[in-house]
Amino acid sequence: MDLLKTAAKKGAFLAPLAGISDLPFRLISRTQGCSLAYTEMISANGLVRETARTYEYLKMNIDDHPLGVQIFGADPQIMAEAAGIVADKGVDLIDINMGCPVRKVIKTGAGAVLLKDPALCARIIEAVKKAVSIPVTVKIRSGWNRSSINAVEIARIAEDCCADAVTVHARTADQGYSGKANWKIIAEVKKAVKIPVIGNGDIRQPLDVVKMLSETDCDAVMVGRGALGNPWIFKGINQLFNNQALDYLPTLKQRMEMIENHWKMEVKFLGLKVADKSFHKHILWYTKGLDNSHKFRENIGKLKKDEGLLQLLKDYFRSLEEA
Ligand SMILES: Cc1cc2nc3c(=O)[nH]c(=O)nc-3n(C[C@H](O)[C@H](O)[C@H](O)COP(=O)(O)O)c2cc1C
Incomplete structure (x- = not known):
């Protein structure tokens, strides 16, 4: 085949x-x-x-x-x-x-x-x-x-x-x-x-x-x-x-860009309503193991919908970059 x-x-x-x-x-x-x-x-x-x-x-x-x-x-x-x-x-x-x-x-x-x-x-x-x-x-x-x-x-x-x-x-x-x-x-x-x-x-x-x-x-x-x-x-x-050296883990900037891109695609292909419901879990996976992620996760858990989610995410990534 x-x-x-x-x-x-x-x-x-x-x-x-x-x-x-x-x-x-x-x-x-x-x-x-x-x-x-x-x-x-x-x-x-x-x-x-x-x-x-x-x-x-x-x-x-x-x-x-x-x-x-x-x-x-x-x-x-x-x-x-x-x-x-x-x-x-x-x-x-x-x-x-x-x-x-x-x-x-x-x-x-x-x-x-x-x-x-x-x-x-x-x-x-x-x-x-x-x-x-x-x-x-x-x-x-x-x-x-x-x-x-x-x-x-x-x-x-x-x-x-x-x-x-x-x-x-x-x-x-x-x-x-x-x-x-x-x-x-x-x-x-x-x-x-x-x-x-x-x-x-x-x-x-x-x-x-x-x-x-x-x-x-x-x-x-x-x-x-x-x-x-x-x-x-x-x-x-x-x-x-391809017998290349392993170098695949993203920088913080690339991680943030990937999350934003993923979110945009969810909205584009599935619509805002579905994206609102389904994207939360992806954010949790994307941020798992990052510094202070427990606090960030707690904060997004308090959001009613995913409204404000991207802003929280950006603030969180900024704090990581500044640390
Ligand atoms: C949340 C979740 C949903 C899954 N849905 C399907 C599915 O729709 N069809 C399927 O054949 N397997 C499904 N699986 C099984 C995966 O395709 C895969 O066989 C399993 O997770 C083992 O691979 P992994 O150890 O790489 O995760 C699902 C697994 C998980 C964790």
């Missing part, structure tokens, strides 16, 4: 992140060298029923490529129909969510609970593959829990059903997002299939990528939480890929 191989050589992928990997965040990540980005999981049912809110998650633009759109659902026919709708929007690939552990999702039979039903996984992947001509990737976990690790089995099924790649988030579903990712599972999957394997879990700094690639031999790496408030991680990864 040329698209994936080319992207894998260029840099790391941005993970699907609900409430986070929207158009502005994907564009920001791309400016720093992210070579392929995924939307957050989008309900196949919502797409087929044409729920307006669901379509909001499909916001993309010409600079937002290569783009993977992740869909979730439990019914092969609905998943196939949803994949067709998404493919018609001109996206680059479809990703099937088989790893979400959130109750709201698994109680519908979708997400990680599918790992318990390999036959249904096969039917879903087959149906989606049949419905579209663009590549289809599948994102799985190590297994449902410690006593049912079956990533290799599901990856083999994905390969048999002609999926173009498999992403392994090396945690079990019942781990949620805590505990350490067990990269050995990624290595096992890589040995078991010929399709590209994308490794995911616990890439927190650029050097982790080197470690993951050497320990697992995976074909590409995907970054999730390591990119929160830290899109520069993609820049560092690119530097390593």
Whole structure:
């Protein structure tokens, strides 16, 4: 799959992140060298029923490529129909969510609970593959829990059903997002299939990528939480890929400019109302670990809306520069 191989050589992928990997965040990540980005999981049912809110998650633009759109659902026919709708929007690939552990999702039979039903996984992947001509990737976990690790089995099924790649988030579903990712599972999957394997879990700094690639031999790496408030991680990864010295951490000025730019994009692409609600968390991530950030965080916590937020932010950064 040329698209994936080319992207894998260029840099790391941005993970699907609900409430986070929207158009502005994907564009920001791309400016720093992210070579392929995924939307957050989008309900196949919502797409087929044409729920307006669901379509909001499909916001993309010409600079937002290569783009993977992740869909979730439990019914092969609905998943196939949803994949067709998404493919018609001109996206680059479809990703099937088989790893979400959130109750709201698994109680519908979708997400990680599918790992318990390999036959249904096969039917879903087959149906989606049949419905579209663009590549289809599948994102799985190590297994449902410690006593049912079956990533290799599901990856083999994905390969048999002609999926173009498999992403392994090396945690079990019942781990949620805590505990350490067990990269050995990624290595096992890589040995078991010929399709590209994308490794995911616990890439927190650029050097982790080197470690993951050497320990697992995976074909590409995907970054999730390591990119929160830290899109520069993609820049560092690119530097390593190009045998350059690591020099990716931003100055205070660059950090402030990134935050302002991100805010402007949120307003431009999502509208002020949505930006007002959603940007707060990004500010907390961008300022995590900076001097006196607890005081600043306390102050922004007191704001009713994000009104005055940028001013507070500028004052805070000025105080950091003057210190
Ligand atoms: C807030 C949040 C939202 C997420 N949303 C999705 C999602 O929509 N689809 C998905 O497949 N995984 C989702 N994930 C999982 C990530 O894609 C990734 O697999 C996981 O965070 C492990 O990678 P990391 O250790 O680099 O964060 C989410 C994770 C977090 C923390």
